[in-house]
Amino acid sequence: MIALQHAAAIPDPLSIPANAPEHCPGTESDMAGKADACDGCANKDICASGAAKGPDPALPFVRERMSSVKHKILVLSGKGGVGKSTFTAQLGWAFAADEDSQDNLGVMSVGFMLPSSRDAVMWRGPKKNGLISQFLKDVDWGNLDYLLVDTPPGTSDEHLSIVTYLRESGIDGAVVITTPQEVALQDVRREINFCNKVGIKVLGLVENMSGFVCPNCKGESQIFKPSTGGGRQLAKEMGVEFLGAVPLDPRIGKSADYGVSFLDEYPDSPATTAYLDIIEKIKAQLEDD
Amino acid sequence: MTSFQDTPVSRRLQHVRHIIIVCSGKGGVGKSSVSTQLALSLRASSPTTRVGILDVDLTGPSIPRMLGLDGHPVHQSSDGWVPVYSDGSEARLACMSVGFLLKKKEDSVVWRGPKKNAMIRQFLSDVRWGDLDYLVIDTPPGTSDEHLSLMEHLAPVHSKLSAVIVTTPQAVALLDAMKCLSFTRATSLPVLGLIENMSGYVCPCCGEISNVFSTGGGEEMARREGLHFLGSLPVDTELVTLLDAAEPPVSDTPSTEPSEKSFALLRRYQQTSTAPLFGNIVKEILRSLGEESSS
Ligand SMILES: Nc1ncnc2c1ncn2[C@@H]1O[C@H](COP(=O)(O)OP(=O)(O)OP(=O)(O)O)[C@@H](O)[C@H]1O
Ligand code: SF4
Ligand SMILES: [Mg+2]
Numbered sequence: 397m398i399a400l401q402h403a404a405a406i407p408d409p410l411s412i413p414a415n416a417p418e419h420c421p422g423t424e425s426d427m428a429g430k431a432d433a434c435d436g437c438a439n440k441d442i443c444a445s446g447a448a449k450g451p452d453p454a455l456p457f458v459r460e461r462m463s464s465v466k467h468k469i470l471v472l473s474g475k476g477g478v479g480k481s482t483f484t485a486q487l488g489w490a491f492a493a494d495e496d497s498q499d500n501l502g503v504m505s506v507g508f509m510l511p512s513s514r515d516a517v518m519w520r521g522p523k524k525n526g527l528i529s530q531f532l533k534d535v536d537w538g539n540l541d542y543l544l545v546d547t548p549p550g551t552s553d554e555h556l557s558i559v560t561y562l563r564e565s566g567i568d569g570a571v572v573i574t575t576p577q578e579v580a581l582q583d584v585r586r587e588i589n590f591c592n593k594v595g596i597k598v599l600g601l602v603e604n605m606s607g608f609v610c611p612n613c614k615g616e617s618q619i620f621k622p623s624t625g626g627g628r629q630l631a632k633e634m635g636v637e638f639l640g641a642v643p644l645d646p647r648i649g650k651s652a653d654y655g656v657s658f659l660d661e662y663p664d665s666p667a668t669t670a671y672l673d674i675i676e677k678i679k680a681q682l683e684d685d
Numbered sequence: 686m687t688s689f690q691d692t693p694v695s696r697r698l699q700h701v702r703h704i705i706i707v708c709s710g711k712g713g714v715g716k717s718s719v720s721t722q723l724a725l726s727l728r729a730s731s732p733t734t735r736v737g738i739l740d741v742d743l744t745g746p747s748i749p750r751m752l753g754l755d756g757h758p759v760h761q762s763s764d765g766w767v768p769v770y771s772d773g774s775e776a777r778l779a780c781m782s783v784g785f786l787l788k789k790k791e792d793s794v795v796w797r798g799p800k801k802n803a804m805i806r807q808f809l810s811d812v813r814w815g816d817l818d819y820l821v822i823d824t825p826p827g828t829s830d831e832h833l834s835l836m837e838h839l840a841p842v843h844s845k846l847s848a849v850i851v852t853t854p855q856a857v858a859l860l861d862a863m864k865c866l867s868f869t870r871a872t873s874l875p876v877l878g879l880i881e882n883m884s885g886y887v888c889p890c891c892g893e894i895s896n897v898f899s900t901g902g903g904e905e906m907a908r909r910e911g912l913h914f915l916g917s918l919p920v921d922t923e924l925v926t927l928l929d930a931a932e933p934p935v936s937d938t939p940s941t942e943p944s945e946k947s948f949a950l951l952r953r954y955q956q957t958s959t960a961p962l963f964g965n966i967v968k969e970i971l972r973s974l975g976e977e978s979s980s
Contacts (some may be wrong), residue, residue: 418803475745476712476826476852549712549826550744551795578929579717583745585791593795608886608897615890619897619922623929634791646897649855 412441448684462565465540467682470562470570470596471597476584479604480573482648489657490541490675528545552591558593568682569597571639575605576622581630588634600639602674603627608644609666619644640674642667692812695841701817703974704842706874708730708853710861712826715882717747718928719851720823725951726967727819728778737768737817739808741835742825743794744803749784751928753950759785765813772948780813807880809838827861829867836872847875849915849970853883854902866910877973878913879903880920880966886920913973916966921959935980
């Protein structure tokens with residue numbers, strides 16, 4: 397019996413088109429269009445001609461469009477259901493309420509926007525890769541201070557596409573969200589590994605649902621016990637900044653369900669304090685660049 | 686249309702009696718923990734029941750960790766990949782996951798759709814499960830490439846398939862669970878029922894029940910959609926810890942002891958407050974499958 401070969405031995409994932417077959421050698425490879433795998437691939441001729449080498453022709457357009465957006469931030473999570481979209485929404489609200497960026501107000505023409513639509517736009521990962529480049533290059537984003545990109549959990553096709561485009565137009569980095577238990581942390585390791593692999597800076601790690609305060613007795617308990625040291629320990633281990641821990645407040649979920657700002661609604665919640673602290677840290681990081 | 690298509694997948698799975706696909710719309714609602722509990726409980730349903738658990742969450746595999754099998758290598762035999770047994774020499778709980786194929790625990794799988802499709806086909810056709818009473822399949826959140834591949838390759842054994850939908854009670858999760866339900870309808874996948882997970886949390890200090898993720902939404906959805914409601918499971922912190930840090934089995938040193946004794950994970954699971962509740966869910970599932978439990 398022999399142990400199996402390493403499953404992740406693959407060409408640069410960013411050079412494999414979404415429609416390529418399983419064993420695509422990558423469009424940057426010398427074998428592009430000529431490998432066995434290329435037979436029957438829709439891109440065979442163009443790859444063999446060498447025209448697919450080098451950057452995607454859509455890139456300059458994306459770059460141009462994105463040049464009027466000051467900060468581009470990707471919000472990632474390894475595991476599902478850790479509170480990524482909720483966090484993105486609250487971060488959006490906080491940026492929109494920021495006094496300093498009120499001058500550069502652009503009126504947005506896309507959905508999913510903040511009701512007051514001033515200078516932050518949230519964007520949920522669309523399904524199709526083509527849609528991603530189209531979105532980035534064809535939508536007139538105007539002068540934005542922040543573009544927050546909410547992504548699906550894990551490391552999927554959508555991530556590869558968005559990273560390809562945003563990396564070229566100068567992305568600030570990614571904020572990674574997790575919950576404290578090990579099964580969530582193991583997915584965070586994979587997510588940070590992904591960022592390193594594709595060259596995206598990790599702005600920091602947020603631990604969500606850390607501790608629960610009983611509304612009755614005010615006693616604090618851990619729902620998702622950090623059995624291996626939680627987000628703080630993992631951040632240290634992987635050399636990324638730990639941005640903070642947000643306790644579980646059942647009202648947070650409700651705010652997100654009804655599209656209101658938790659931070660305004662419940663200023664005295666410990667979760668609000670934690671959120672504001674984290675947002676300050678993210679802003680400080682953005683200013684350093 | 687032929688009633689039986691001969692494919693590598695159908696050949697491999699012909700000695701599997703039931704295939705149960707665990708899915709959810711939203712992530713993090715407890716698919717993997719339900720899959721794990723289902724596999725453990727089914728295995729315990731009789732002294733001879735054989736169960737397999739296949740993890741097709743390629744980018745976020747959780748099953749190896751939950752079964753305490755993190756870092757186990759997978760071996761190749763002349764008859765395909767040998768699954769990893771979580772109960773040692775008794776070999777009644779077999780497991781396969783992409784997690785076993787990654788060298789380091791932080792390695793990520795970043796694959797485009799076609800490559801994922803190939804991996805899933807391989808999992809379905811190349812794993813040497815042997816005879817199984819149940820094969821439980823844990824899936825990634827949503828209805829993604831992985832689900833489409835799964836349904837495509839399992840088409841020849843469609844008569845063995847059924848699904849369990851897991852949701853949490855809050856509105857956003859229910860909305861996503863509806864998408865999952867449409868998927869099962871579109872692919873004519875029979876649904877055994879719906880489980881509402883993380884329904885209420887008992888404060889360890891004062892005993893007060895808080896509905897951290899709201900409550901009752903799953904049951905209501907089941908009624909509305911004419912689905913069988915399998916039951917609700919409260920938030921159980923003991924379970925999180927158990928599934929987080931499950932110790933490896935003592936399988937590497939085969940002993941003459943009955944391994945039922947050495948299968949510590951199952952024993953510890955049976956002591957959690959969730960186990961009896963889940964037991965009722967499993968009874969419902971067995972009844973739906975026409976397999977009345979013997980106990
Ligand atoms: N009833 C419960 N009480 C407390 N914690 C639970 C319960 N069910 C699941 N959990 C915990 O919640 C976390 C998420 O569960 P799990 O990993 O099973 O979700 P999932 O749906 O498979 O997530 P993903 O979408 O990322 O695959 C795990 O740490 C798990 O142990
Ligand atoms: S032709 Fe070959 S190199 Fe080009 S995309 Fe297809 S498989 Fe990849
Ligand atoms: Mg899972």
